[in-house]
Amino acid sequence: MIAHEFEYKRPATLVEATKYLAEHPGSVRVLAGGTDLVAWLRDDAVAPDLVVDIKNVPDLHDLTVEGDSLHIGSLVTFTELIESPLVKEHIPLLAEMAETVASPGIRNRATMVGNICSAVPSCDAGPVLLVLDTTVHLTGPDGSRPVDINDWFVGLRQTARTEDEIVTHLTIKLRRHGGVYVKLMRYAGEDLAQAAVGIAVYPDHGYRVAFGAVAPTPFRSERIEMALAGEPLTEALTAEVVAMVSDEISPITDMRATAAYRTHLTEVMLKRGLEAANQRLAGDGPAYGTRLI
């Protein structure tokens, strides 16, 4: 049961949707899959006057290749990413990540865009989108604007989205890479990340390395990326960047894991992830979806 009352709108157009958002400053929430929002409403963690359900807005379900980019509408669910032949062909890293999100019953509703809008530290999509050339496309009362994913996560549960804007879609530039998402959970199946590592290695040894659940937001480590850049991966180089991990991350201790445990396993995941990402770039290595930890 949800204890407080709110108004519910299900607009049929984007213009109508943004109009509702602008009319209720400070007290409006966008509803897509609802797997976060409905739980928060029940917990009284949020108490908006208005909930705007965007599921009837056309085009937001699109999952297509347009030009040199993959276009992912804000209503595309994790299940749709897993089942999409386009994702499998172009960016299987997205499916590898999506398969680790909660359980099928959640993935059938939860959207990837919702995941980065909720922006909890352990959001699975964060580390993966950060290592790809991702742009977040927003529409508000004054029109549309793109936001680079590197400017998206601005604080704990805070993003670059203003309250009167709706994320319409993401675009991810298609570029050859070897990708990895490694996620530490207490048990296989359904769990939030205790720590997570996203890696993409591009031809000529260009690296992006991102971490999840070990800081207030998912983030990239420029220091580790710089150390790896342009160099063939050797055991010595791996050891050098693994030694940087404890300075780069700031995990907490809570009921799910201690900071020391998260740090140690992040080091292990980075080591295994770098190796697998390089193998995948070479068309070899463990198939996408293979769990590395």
Place this chain on the structure above:
Amino acid sequence: MELTIKVNGELWDMDVAPADVLLDVLREKVGTKSPKIGCERGDCGSCTILMDGRSVRSCLVLAIEADGHEVVTVEGISYEGMNELQDLFISNNAFQCGFCAPGIVLAATELLDNNPNPSRHDVQEALAGNLCRCTGYEPIIEAVLAAGKGRSQ
């Protein structure tokens, strides 16, 4: 707000408040008691229903979101006694207290509809997020695997 929803083949028109959760509406207004109130935060799976053929946590769906959609609960897959999957749950002792069983049967139904002969790994993945505190899961997995073998023959 007016909600039109198909539940187990039957069309319902009713008035709901925006804050009404689908799980509560199914149990209290429609009278289908198989979706259970467990954790109410999407973790336990006991409120699982099929919505347009896909398993969904009905505790995390506002009733009004289901407007125009089709819901199936365990009552809807067993009009004439038990179906084969349910019989296999019984013969494998795949539940004890039974609280998780409706959700697990529906999650397994979704799996078998999409993948008639699943592997053990497929079954484990499909049932992830459906907690059972009695069986230790093995008899459940065996029941679903047996149903898969039955369907693929």
